Amino acid sequence: MRSASAPSSSVPTASTPSSVPVRTVESDWRLFLRLVPYARRSSKTLLLSLLLLVPLSIAGAIQPILVGQAISLIRGEETIGFLTGRSLMEGLNLLTWILFITIAIRLAFRGIQGYLVQEVGQEITAAIREDLFRHVTDLAVRFFDRTPVGKLITRLTSDVEALGDVFSTGAIGIVNDLFSLLVVCITMFWLQPTLALMLVLTLFPVTALILYFQHQYRKANYRSREELSLLNATLQENILGINVVQIFRRQRFNSELFRATNDRYIREVDKTIFHDSAISATLEWVSLGAIALVLWAGGVLVFKTAGTPEALTFGTLASFILFSQRLFDPLRQLAEKFTAIQSGLTAVERIAELLNEPIEIKDPGLVQATVQAPTAATLKAAERSGEIRFEDVSFAYKDQDYVLKNLNFTIQPGEKIALVGPTGAGKSTVIRLLCRLYEPTSGQILVSGHDIRSLRQQDLRRYIGVILQDGFIFSGDVASNISLGETYPLEKIIEAAQLTNVDSFIQQLPQGYQTLLRQRGTNLSAGQKQLLAFARVAIRDPQILVMDEATANLDVGTEALIQEALDRLLRNRTAIIIAHRLSTIRNVDRILVFKQGQLVESGRHEVLLEQGGLYASLYRLQMLT
Numbered sequence: 001m002r003s004a005s006a007p008s009s010s011v012p013t014a015s016t017p018s019s020v021p022v023r024t025v026e027s028d029w030r031l032f033l034r035l036v037p038y039a040r041r042s043s044k045t046l047l048l049s050l051l052l053l054v055p056l057s058i059a060g061a062i063q064p065i066l067v068g069q070a071i072s073l074i075r076g077e078e079t080i081g082f083l084t085g086r087s088l089m090e091g092l093n094l095l096t097w098i099l100f101i102t103i104a105i106r107l108a109f110r111g112i113q114g115y116l117v118q119e120v121g122q123e124i125t126a127a128i129r130e131d132l133f134r135h136v137t138d139l140a141v142r143f144f145d146r147t148p149v150g151k152l153i154t155r156l157t158s159d160v161e162a163l164g165d166v167f168s169t170g171a172i173g174i175v176n177d178l179f180s181l182l183v184v185c186i187t188m189f190w191l192q193p194t195l196a197l198m199l200v201l202t203l204f205p206v207t208a209l210i211l212y213f214q215h216q217y218r219k220a221n222y223r224s225r226e227e228l229s230l231l232n233a234t235l236q237e238n239i240l241g242i243n244v245v246q247i248f249r250r251q252r253f254n255s256e257l258f259r260a261t262n263d264r265y266i267r268e269v270d271k272t273i274f275h276d277s278a279i280s281a282t283l284e285w286v287s288l289g290a291i292a293l294v295l296w297a298g299g300v301l302v303f304k305t306a307g308t309p310e311a312l313t314f315g316t317l318a319s320f321i322l323f324s325q326r327l328f329d330p331l332r333q334l335a336e337k338f339t340a341i342q343s344g345l346t347a348v349e350r351i352a353e354l355l356n357e358p359i360e361i362k363d364p365g366l367v368q369a370t371v372q373a374p375t376a377a378t379l380k381a382a383e384r385s386g387e388i389r390f391e392d393v394s395f396a397y398k399d400q401d402y403v404l405k406n407l408n409f410t411i412q413p414g415e416k417i418a419l420v421g422p423t424g425a426g427k428s429t430v431i432r433l434l435c436r437l438y439e440p441t442s443g444q445i446l447v448s449g450h451d452i453r454s455l456r457q458q459d460l461r462r463y464i465g466v467i468l469q470d471g472f473i474f475s476g477d478v479a480s481n482i483s484l485g486e487t488y489p490l491e492k493i494i495e496a497a498q499l500t501n502v503d504s505f506i507q508q509l510p511q512g513y514q515t516l517l518r519q520r521g522t523n524l525s526a527g528q529k530q531l532l533a534f535a536r537v538a539i540r541d542p543q544i545l546v547m548d549e550a551t552a553n554l555d556v557g558t559e560a561l562i563q564e565a566l567d568r569l570l571r572n573r574t575a576i577i578i579a580h581r582l583s584t585i586r587n588v589d590r591i592l593v594f595k596q597g598q599l600v601e602s603g604r605h606e607v608l609l610e611q612g613g614l615y616a617s618l619y620r621l622q623m624l625t
């Protein structure tokens, strides 16, 4: 998030150096192998499309021979076995028919083959997109801390799209081109080894040049996609922060930042275009040169060998001129498909990087299949249900920068606890660790006597209900925003809303529980979103309730309503409450006071006031204001 936090007021110019690293994480072959499991799922269609390549290539290779034989027939030269003894007309008719059949085969099969390949391509990209989505949503929050959303979206959309292009542009036909190349080479050697050798020799420098340009193209392509990610990240940041952008009139400044990123992107794209064009141009020149070479050497051979048993006929020479075109045709095709294939490989590389990102927080079954993990139901029925214990817990978001240090405390079942402390003391971090959004760097956290790492995440999250200050709303109706993907009957949803005194607010909405909410709940106020968050938790009936500044967005009247509902909701449940307004937590059973990641005081409100420590000074300060 460079742009928004850039401290300098000077606008960077387009010459800002790009920080994009060029990494060749996996070799092309390994990247290709990553696609194999996906291709295997559509193996039948893929196999059929590959089999169709055989008649296509053979039909293509026969055509120049037929033309050559027709010329030989007309000139009265020696012809292939099946034509000898036939009259000119008979021979020409036969050749025309065979030519017609080869054309028909190529026309019909090419269409079918192209369709099948694209079908496979779409299936593969859809499967990759699904896997990526599942993988990304399973990644730990720590990963999202360091990855801008725009970058992720680029990988999930345009990178997967670039991979899809490999199929939709017919670039997978590269197999066809290689096969055609092989068939053409074999046929040429069978017809005339000297000319064939000459033509094949020209392939080596061409291949070397292609490989060089390929390498350069690939590097430029990787960089351009990284720049595109940055571009999207900047775009996303500006759209999400549009209120701040407009209030602080940062439009011009941000436009300049955007222009600089955009310029770098275009420069990298230009490089890819240059290398792509260089390949096509080189091939064009080499193929023209090769035809000239065949014409010259072939002409010399025709005259030198005239009258000898190894005489080179005009028919064979004509076939060779056609072959020299055919030989470079697949190569030219390769060059055209080259862009898509290289982009596809870059895309697979970037997709693979994301798929290789380890899932830090796993369910116990996936790490060590020891004893059966307790479910939310068994946790609830447990003897010490609702107990929370932090044992020597330390935590750093990055490296050795500890924000929690050697925390030791126990919260008894049914106890109501408040976490208090100055800004940045680590209160929210305690909650994030308890919900297992992050893993402690050392120590362990137990709920109902079980290490949270031994529980399945879905059971832990069902067991602990969390209400944060910012109640996130998904696009959908009110009811689905309470049930959040689980199948609760409407009566249960209404019951939960009534329990939390939210029902009357929902009833006031135009279509009640069916009212459609926009993405991020832009048609609700912050307080209304918060109310929905309460109902969301109540319906899940958790044993432990965690609230991080949950009532900060509510007006006094609504807060009183929620408070009344909370008193009911919290009966027989453990609760952890973070509130900056200390007046709201006076009645809790115990207050834990944090300072710089350490637990410095613990006790009831009156006791802590009497002690005259940090809590007392914080409380008095608030009373003064």
Ligand code: ATP
Binding pocket: 145, 397, 398, 403, 421, 422, 423, 424, 425, 426, 427, 428, 429, 430
């Ligand atoms: P507040 O009362 O302002 O909400 P808090 O006590 O809840 O503060 P935390 O949010 O737990 O504080 O943050 C504790 C420390 O961890 C802070 O110094 C903060 O800068 C740091 N921190 C919080 N989140 C991250 C993160 N995702 N990556 C790196 N550091 C972080």
